[in-house]
Amino acid sequence: MxxxxxxxxxxxxxxxxxxxxxxxxxxxxxxxxxxxxAGNAYDRRDAAGVLMHQYGPHIFHTNSEAVFEYLSQFTAWRFYEHRVLAVVDGQLTPIPINLTTVNQLYGLSLEPDELEAWFAARAEPVAEICTSEDVVVSRVGRELYEKFFRGYTRKQWGLDPSELDKSVTARVPVRTDRDDRYFQDRFQFMPRDGYTAMFEQMxxxxxxxxxxxxxxxxxxxxxxxxxxxxxxxxxxxxxxxxGALPYRSLRFEHVTLDQEQFQPVGTVNYPQTEAYTRITEYKHLTGQEHPKTTLTYEYPTAEGDPYYPxxxxxxxxxxxxxxxxxxxxxxxxxxxxxxxxxxxxxxxxxxxxxxxxxxxxxxx
Missing domain, CATH: 3.40.50.720 (NAD(P)-binding Rossmann-like Domain)
Structure with a gap:
């Protein structure tokens, strides 16, 4: 054998x-x-009984039917479409940037067919797109880049977007409609009983x-x-x-509050303020009903477990x-x-x- x-x-x-x-x-x-x-996908019930993710939010999404069918052997699923808001200029606004984001921040009432021209008027021509800064300023211009991307990226990576490969910000789309889902994949679900339970079955x-x-x-x-x-x-x-391959790490601060809900969506990003990058509230992801709620604050660090190449x-x-x-x-x-x-x-x-x-x- x-x-x-x-x-x-x-x-x-x-x-x-x-x-x-x-x-x-x-x-x-x-x-x-x-x-x-279960690796970084490990989840558990904390002291209050709230199902939370030990290593920050893990939201399953895929366009691969083969991957989805394979994992379906080991779990039932809960339909869940992740939504993220960002605190920008003191307002909670959708990210990825979409029609609602622009209209809200600039007091406009643009329609989808007008937003593309609005972006184009602000975009800066870049001869060759090499860095994360190039990706964003060539698409939506410098002002939105500064509001949404530069501060967040500098916190997350400890580097300016101009020093990072274009792949970093290329992961985050820009939309001209009102679609406020973070992902657009065909299959967007969470393991009904959690990731650890799915791994136990595997x-x-x-x-x-x-x-x-x-x-x-x-x-x-x-x-x-x-x-x-x-x-x-x-x-x-x-x-x-x-020599060692360089990684960014994360420090997680888990907090349980004696209230049912803390924020309106699963994750809120902080690109302009705070030392942390985002706060995640797990009950949005899991659908759990509980009188208390658990949050995770994420602080990027240079030292610790390797998370991001x-x-x-x-x-x-x-x-x-x-x-x-x-x-x-x-x-x-x-x-x-x-x-x-x-x-x-x-x-x-x-x-x-x-x-x-x-x-x-x-x-x-």
Whole structure:
């Protein structure tokens, strides 16, 4: 029987463990240095009994029917479309920027067909779009860039948007209609009973053993004959041979209030004020009815757990050196956000893990 060691019990690790056990009959050991499964998607009921996300909000959305159908084996769903407001010039206004945002901030009554011209009149021509600043000013001009993007980006990344790759702000669309949903994907749902419950179902297989609070280097000797799925930081796997890959981290402040609701939507962003970037209120996401409510304040930091690969050309070049080592490493498959040094959404990690499994199965 094939023996596999899966390092990391987040999406990449759990999907591959489940597929290897259920489809190939492999014997799988899953380890995670944290005391829980589900990686950054881990959710739990806090002391007040409110279901909250330990590592900040995780909102599932995908256009992939295959990914949605795969995960549907392990959870029922709650329909949920995420909405975000930003505190700008003292007002709560929709983000991504849309028709309502512009009309509200500027006291206008534009129609959708007029907004495109309004943006065009303010947009600054950029010969070659390379940075996050270029993306925004070339689309909507400098004033909206300053109001919505510059301060938030500087807090989030510790860098000015002019120093960051265009991919950062390209993730946030600008709309000319009144659509105030944060995402426009076909499938927008939350696991009905939470993410941790979904992961428990994924890993509930007689051929899967889960060990928590365990570091890879502590047990690697036990698995010298096993194939390995590694979902941790790729630079750490190679003992930082070429130096550490740069990441941004987050500090979370969880607060429970003795009131039913704190804010009108799931997340409120603070691009102009405060040291934190956003506040999330989980009952909007989960639909839980409870007399109290729990919030998370997010403070970006330079130190701590690796969350966001910093998208700059020199960092990508450093990753490529580690990737070359990974391709030469027998029996080890590097999968997931940290192993790929790539900012993936949850559905993208699931898709990558399923594709990796297909390659493994075909190689047999």
């Amino acid at each position: 094939d023996r596999w060691l899966v390092v990391g019990a987040g999406f990449a690790g759990a999907v591959l463990a489940e597929r290897l056990a259920s489809q190939l009959g492999a014997l799988v050991t899953v380890i995670d240095r944290r005391p829980h499964i 890993l509930n297989h007689p051929s899967i053993e889960v060990r928590l609070g365990v570091d890879y280097k502590e047990v690697a000797g036990e698995f010298e004959d096993a194939q390995v799925i590694f979902t941790g930081p790729i630079d750490e796997f190679f003992d930082f041979r070429f 910093i998208p700059r050309a020199e960092n990508r070049a450093l990753y490529k050196r580690y990737e070359a080592l990974a391709l030469e490493t027998p029996r080890v498959h590097f999968v997931g956000r940290l192993a790929s040094y790539q900012y993936y959404n949850m559905d993208q990690v699931v898709a990558q893990a399923l594709a990796t499994f297909r390659r493994i199965a075909e190689a047999r």
